[in-house]
Amino acid sequence: NAGVTQTPKFQVLKTGQSMTLQCAQDMNHEYMSWYRQDPGMGLRLIHYSVGAGITDQGEVPNGYNVSRSTTEDFPLRLLSAAPSQTSVYFCASSPLDRQETQYFGPGTRLLVL
Amino acid sequence: SQQGEEDPQALSIQEGENATMNCSYKTSINNLQWYRQNSGRGLVHLILIRSNEREKHSGRLRVTLDTSKKSSSLLITASRAADTASYFCATASGSARQLTFGSGTQLTVLP
Numbered sequence: 001n002a003g004v005t006q007t008p009k010f011q012v013l014k015t016g017q018s019m020t021l022q023c024a025q026d027m028n029h030e031y032m033s034w035y036r037q038d039p040g041m042g043l044r045l046i047h048y049s050v051g052a053g054i055t056d057q058g059e060v061p062n063g064y065n066v067s068r069s070t071t072e073d074f075p076l077r078l079l080s081a082a083p084s085q086t087s088v089y090f091c092a093s094s095p096l097d098r099q100e101t102q103y104f105g106p107g108t109r110l111l112v113l
Numbered sequence: 114s115q116q117g118e119e120d121p122q123a124l125s126i127q128e129g130e131n132a133t134m135n136c137s138y139k140t141s142i143n144n145l146q147w148y149r150q151n152s153g154r155g156l157v158h159l160i161l162i163r164s165n166e167r168e169k170h171s172g173r174l175r176v177t178l179d180t181s182k183k184s185s186s187l188l189i190t191a192s193r194a195a196d197t198a199s200y201f202c203a204t205a206s207g208s209a210r211q212l213t214f215g216s217g218t219q220l221t222v223l224p
Contacts, residue, residue: 102212
């Protein structure tokens with residue numbers, strides 16, 4: 001199994017541009033989530049999903065959209081990038097019956113100029 | 114808002130010594146977890162302790178939980194250079210579908 005994969009690894013955007021961060025998992029996990037990690041801080045939850053067609057907001061959802069059309073994929077969209085969205089983004093997944101233990105992807109480093 | 118706060122923020126020890134990191138949290142929890150993050154990588158789950166447990170072991174890791182003080186500690190015994198990483202505590206509460214992470218402890222193990 002590849003586990004949780006994220007693309008791209010690194011991206012530079014200009015303010016106002018849009019982009020989609022990709023996340024995929026091949027473990028048939030129902031639960032998927034997106035976090036952002038800023039320097040000196042822990043991870044903060046952006047959005048999460050407990051299954052295909054179901055998404056919900058986390059702690060810091062503003063400026064981000066998600067969708068979950070399949071069990072495997074959980075893309076994160078930035079509609080109009082802002083410098084405050086410069087961060088490292090992590091996707092994670094877990095099975096619903098053991099959803100406390102999450103499996104993380106390698107991260108996407110995003111720089112918004 | 115962050116639930117867990119780790120202490121110390123940074124810790125530097127010699128190989129073979131023990132490393133202790135502490136985590137404090139604010140609200141009642143279902144469980145508390147510890148994760149490790151190597152530089153430039155994703156987080157890796159280390160150990161989970163439930164609210165009705167007081168101590169748990171896994172290899173060289175020992176975790177304690179004191180719900181009355183809302184605190185936990187992670188002990189790494191006989192540390193190795195490969196243990197150099199950031200360590201985060203995370204709490205799960207309510208429906209346990211969301212984890213709230215602390216700001217982390219940066220551990221450096223010197224060879």
